[in-house]
Amino acid sequence: MAYSVKVLDHYENPRNVGSFAKDEEGVATGMVGAPACGDVMKLQIKVGKGGVIEDAKFKTYGCGSAIASSSLVTEWVKGRTIDQAMDIRNTQIAEELALPPVKIHCSILAEDAIKAAVADYRKKHGEQA
């Protein structure tokens, strides 16, 4: 299968790989996917004042497109408020990375990872955040 230049770039030089300490202030985690399906994404966001995402990190078990989708998402969410992050759509991810139809599920998973991380943040900090 041929990968796009952008997928290859994110795959070979993934941005923001890693994990925050679990008890770090403002950190929330979204984990989506399942080993049985061949994809698991863990996205962590670090939310500061005014609900702005100051930093993000990821780890992904999955194909190159899954790794690239999650790497891209860490770049996109940084500097956005959590509400703005919720506006990121899988179609934008798929378009940016030129994902082929069989890899669209990777972009859906990345969108789900954002939603899961935000949900975790709201659960920890209440709806006012």
Place this chain on the structure above:
Amino acid sequence: MLKLPIYLDYSATTPVDPRVAERMIPYLVEKFGNPASRSHSFGWEAEAAVEEAREEVAKLVHADPKEIVWTSGATESNNLALKGAAQFYSGKGRHLVTVKTEHKAVLDTCRELERQGFAVTYLDVQENGLLDLEAFSAALRPDTILASVMFVNNEIGVIQPIAEMGEICRSRGILLHVDAAQATGKVAIDLETLKVDLMSFSAHKTYGPKGVGALYVRRKPRVRLNAQMHGGGHERGFRSGTLPTHQIVGMGEAFRLARLEMGAENERIRMLRDRLLRGLSDIEEVYVNGDMEHRVPHNLNLSFAYVEGESLLMAIKDLAVSSGSACTSASLEPSYVLRALGRNDELAHSSIRFTLGRFTTEEEVDHAIRLLHDKISRLRELSPLWEMVQDGVDLNTVQWAAH
């Protein structure tokens, strides 16, 4: 000088040995006659070459040349054997037995026979990939006409107990078909002692050209088949169609070389395969798929836990290897062969098949070892599963959101 990418996918196909290619060329250009032409020397010359090649194929497996039928490859041989025998003997019974880890050329042909009204039992294998003889015996019924079991598995390289199965089938009056596409040149095959009735061969897995194969059809006791390709009555009516002389000459030469060289070659390849396994064995959580003892020396199928197979293939693009078999590598499903061994999804998704061959060098194996060390640790750094396991989390207790 190391040439990249390194080919470690000899079970998908092999290069044509230069000595084979050299023998083939005259039959494309000067000696182009139709072996079925009886009225002139062009035809006689081609026919002599075809018969010489038939003898070479027969010799490798200790058969009579009259028992060898040319086909377009192992897929066609499997189709002819299964459909031909099932249809011819359908008055005797309508049940077949095969194995879940067979090649698609057998499994899909069995599906077609089910549509034609036959019943097929698909047997499980043991964790090591080998068929349990008692389970095999128990699956045979009074109306069973044919069993089909591959000699060497294409994905994990395990060698099935064909001799014992032959005894069981013969004593019950059931035909045994064996797909030997992955076996020629790798294991000794003696059809004088093996009680096998039909055997499929391919040229391109044994340094011959693509597009040609053969089916062994036993004469004593005689096996009958319904032809699947009708026409000029070539190959004693078993398979019509003008014989591709150059391909056949190539297969004959490839099988002759296999007969002469397989002893020494297999030892050299075994040494390289063991070197590869040794070189990778210090990586944590690496699992060998399939039995290591009853296995051809060419194959090493490994699961690198917590690393997804497709991303690993992408990381080691300097190595031409496969995840599962070439026929399924375009799909996102984990290997059905590994699933049949009872491997869990993570391990089935993390498998890589390395198959070594005639032109593999020690230098190539060493390069592969270095590359894998480097890439596995990089991908594990990226893997949330690896992180969880390092933190002592049992992944089986995690509630996953399947998608």
